[in-house]
Amino acid sequence: MIFKNLLLLCLALVGLACHRLQAQDLGNSPYSQTGIGDIRSQAFSHQAGMAGIGAAFDLPFQINNINPALLAKIRRTILDVGVTSKLTLLNQDEQSQRDFGAGLSHMALAFPIARRMSASIGLQSFSSVNYENSFVQQVENSDFTADVTYKGSGGLSNAFFSTAIDLLGKNNFRPDTLKSRLLLGIKVNYIFGAVIDESITQVNGGANQNDYEIAFKKRTTYTDFTFEPGIAFSQNIGKDYRLNLGLVYNLGRDLNAKRFISVDRRVQGVNTDADTLVNNERGRVTLASKATMGFSFEKVVAQTGLPKWAIAADVSLQNWDTFKNFETSTTLGQNMVVALGGLFIPDFGSVQKGFWKRSIYRVGLRYEQTPFTFNGENVEDYSLSAGISLPFGRSSTTLNLSLTGGQRGTKSNSLIRERYFQAHFGVTINDTWFIKRRFD
Numbered sequence: 511m512i513f514k515n516l517l518l519l520c521l522a523l524v525g526l527a528c529h530r531l532q533a534q535d536l537g538n539s540p541y542s543q544t545g546i547g548d549i550r551s552q553a554f555s556h557q558a559g560m561a562g563i564g565a566a567f568d569l570p571f572q573i574n575n576i577n578p579a580l581l582a583k584i585r586r587t588i589l590d591v592g593v594t595s596k597l598t599l600l601n602q603d604e605q606s607q608r609d610f611g612a613g614l615s616h617m618a619l620a621f622p623i624a625r626r627m628s629a630s631i632g633l634q635s636f637s638s639v640n641y642e643n644s645f646v647q648q649v650e651n652s653d654f655t656a657d658v659t660y661k662g663s664g665g666l667s668n669a670f671f672s673t674a675i676d677l678l679g680k681n682n683f684r685p686d687t688l689k690s691r692l693l694l695g696i697k698v699n700y701i702f703g704a705v706i707d708e709s710i711t712q713v714n715g716g717a718n719q720n721d722y723e724i725a726f727k728k729r730t731t732y733t734d735f736t737f738e739p740g741i742a743f744s745q746n747i748g749k750d751y752r753l754n755l756g757l758v759y760n761l762g763r764d765l766n767a768k769r770f771i772s773v774d775r776r777v778q779g780v781n782t783d784a785d786t787l788v789n790n791e792r793g794r795v796t797l798a799s800k801a802t803m804g805f806s807f808e809k810v811v812a813q814t815g816l817p818k819w820a821i822a823a824d825v826s827l828q829n830w831d832t833f834k835n836f837e838t839s840t841t842l843g844q845n846m847v848v849a850l851g852g853l854f855i856p857d858f859g860s861v862q863k864g865f866w867k868r869s870i871y872r873v874g875l876r877y878e879q880t881p882f883t884f885n886g887e888n889v890e891d892y893s894l895s896a897g898i899s900l901p902f903g904r905s906s907t908t909l910n911l912s913l914t915g916g917q918r919g920t921k922s923n924s925l926i927r928e929r930y931f932q933a934h935f936g937v938t939i940n941d942t943w944f945i946k947r948r949f950d
Contacts, residue, residue, distance in 0.1 A: 559897015
């Protein structure tokens with residue numbers, strides 16, 4: 511009965527997630543008007559506390575959404591749900607603007623399917639588009655002015671399935687006793703969603719003239735599959751330490767796209783004429799391949815097989831030079847991310863009262879060279895993060911909170927500076943579904 515109720519809850523949450531993830535709004539970001547939007551980190555709430563690291567580091571009772579190979583370590587059923595909120599302060603020259611947004615970020619279910627194999631399914635936000643820019647310009651050869659507004663909304667979501675196998679496992683439920691482990695995995699992503707771009711020009715006719723408005727609207731929908739194979743290797747060093755290496759490669763893809771364009775002409779807000787320029791134009795949009803490499807080094811506690819502390823680093827590279835939206839090339843460049851993180855668990859096996867000793871503490875630093883270039887300058891992103899996972903009782907179920915503060919861009923050369931503060935909140939629920947009991 512408990513399993514049926516949880517299954518119904520999962521189905522209801524999936525339905526809610528399908529709606530909320532596509533409508534997720536984390537506030538205005540001018541950088542989201544380029545390409546397919548502002549691409550989100552695929553890290554879950556607990557991973558965000560270590561700057562999104564996950565190519566070579568994980569915990570066996572929390573889902574790793576960066577490297578699918580590490581799913582093979584999971585021996586229990588795990589449900590993970592997270593939400594994200596973001597406060598942004600935009601500055602350009604002497605102008606400033608404050609924005610806030612929040613929404614469901616992900617939902618995933620991971621479970622063992624054999625003694626050395628596990629799998630996961632889930633849904634999460636992939637990219638977001640939310641921008642609005644307004645300015646006034648003089649109409650050529652006239653005394654009139656025009657109010658021009660560019661705005662966009664929408665974004666893409668990712669429904670995924672991952673599976674992994676432990677090649678060196680010994681068919682037991684204590685794989686932490688192995689000296690070496692070699693894990694292989696693959697993640698299949700289904701990318702879908704829509705982006706709406708609008709351009710509205712209102713000509714101010716003056717006291718004796720009617721105001722005249724032209725609204726240009728473009729709606730583009732995207733659908734297709736992408737594939738991410740991953741590999742991970744771990745080696746015990748003596749009795750107390752462990753070294754982990756990982757590599758993930760997103761193969762990239764030309765996404766199927768369909769575009770609808772229309773123009774409306776209005777006088778004083780009344781629609782007088784509508785002309786559909788292009789109806790359901792089909793094309794392709796390039797999604798660049800991406801490579802992520804990582805390592806981690808752990809001090810292992812023999813009684814639990816979990817780290818006392820760990821340090822980890824990830825480096826990812828993605829080249830957007832060949833990006834095309836239909837037949838139009840967009841000026842994008844190399845995307846590089848370097849992240850460093852640390853983790854500390856005072857005593858996960860503690861039987862004393864209070865949960866602070868069993869809590870998991872994380873910190874991280876992140877640098878990103880974004881693919882955006884404005885006025886000849888590359889846009890860079892720096893951030894600092896911290897997080898904590900609070901256990902429920904004696905179980906491995908945790909409440910995850912991560913905080914990230916950072917800056918993207920600069921005010922020099924009339925560019926836009928974004929200072930942001932993000933809060934990631936999630937719940938990781940562990941249970942023993944699908945495992946046959948020996949005794950009733």
